[in-house]
Amino acid sequence: MAERRKTRKRKDEATVEQPTKEEYAVAKYLRFTVPNKKSAMYGNKVEYFIASRAVDTLLDSKWSTGEGALFTNRHSCENYLDRLLQKQIFHRSLKVVKTVGGEKDGKRKKEKDVELIGKQKEENEEKEGEGEKKAEGTPKRKKRLKLEMHDDQVFIDGKDVYVWIYDPVRPKTFIMGLLIVFGAIAVCLFPLWPPVVRLGVYYISIVAAGFVGSIIGLAIGCL
Numbered sequence: 001m002a003e004r005r006k007t008r009k010r011k012d013e014a015t016v017e018q019p020t021k022e023e024y025a026v027a028k029y030l031r032f033t034v035p036n037k038k039s040a041m042y043g044n045k046v047e048y049f050i051a052s053r054a055v056d057t058l059l060d061s062k063w064s065t066g067e068g069a070l071f072t073n074r075h076s077c078e079n080y081l082d083r084l085l086q087k088q089i090f091h092r093s094l095k096v097v098k099t100v101g102g103e104k105d106g107k108r109k110k111e112k113d114v115e116l117i118g119k120q121k122e123e124n125e126e127k128e129g130e131g132e133k134k135a136e137g138t139p140k141r142k143k144r145l146k147l148e149m150h151d152d153q154v155f156i157d158g159k160d161v162y163v164w165i166y167d168p169v170r171p172k173t174f175i176m177g178l179l180i181v182f183g184a185i186a187v188c189l190f191p192l193w194p195p196v197v198r199l200g201v202y203y204i205s206i207v208a209a210g211f212v213g214s215i216i217g218l219a220i221g222c223l
Contacts, residue, residue, distance in 0.1 A: 019087045027089045027166050033057050041147040041163060048163045054081060055157050074157055082155035089166040092150040097143050
């Protein structure tokens with residue numbers, strides 16, 4: 001039985017179609033344009049979006065204008081996004097709100113038993129200050145939003161949430177990586193720099209070291 005299940009899983013993975021270049025372009029546009037929110041899903045940090053906002057974004061995109069437009073109405077956007085879902089660009093999820101904080105049920109029962117054992121005077125005082133005790137005694141509960149996988153993997157235009165699987169490299173990250181690489185190459189080629197440039201870098205490094213040393217000295221002096 002286990003071998004049959006493994007073979008079925010392999011067949012399902014093999015039947016998943018890869019997105020086309022156009023679908024990748026639309027997915028990348030949505031990834032960086034649709035308002036995303038962060039949450040936790042099975043202990044991992046994920047980003048998700050609301051279905052209706054994704055449809056609105058596609059209707060405002062360049063693919064909704066001109067001749068042969070891909071998106072003419074909300075229904076066409078819904079069908080296209082459902083196709084992206086089937087190609088594992090994102091998946092449908094459920095919102096689960098969990099309360100954090102407060103006392104446990106066992107402690108609450110014990111406190112109730114102790115209050116019942118008290119004298120009549122204490123009961124009268126409790127009745128008088130009932131409003132104050134409710135305000136002070138009730139612990140505040142924080143609500144945390146977590147996501148879980150939805151059983152029905154279909155895209156529906158509405159308030160449902162969808163978690164991103166497709167995570168392309170952001171333009172800022174790509175530019176920062178190029179700058180770091182070029183900076184490392186420039187430092188390695190320092191002996192080949194012109195003498196004037198090397199002398200200028202030397203003086204700048206001395207000034208920077210003095211500035212950092214003065215800040216550290218002030219911090220130690222304040223202690």
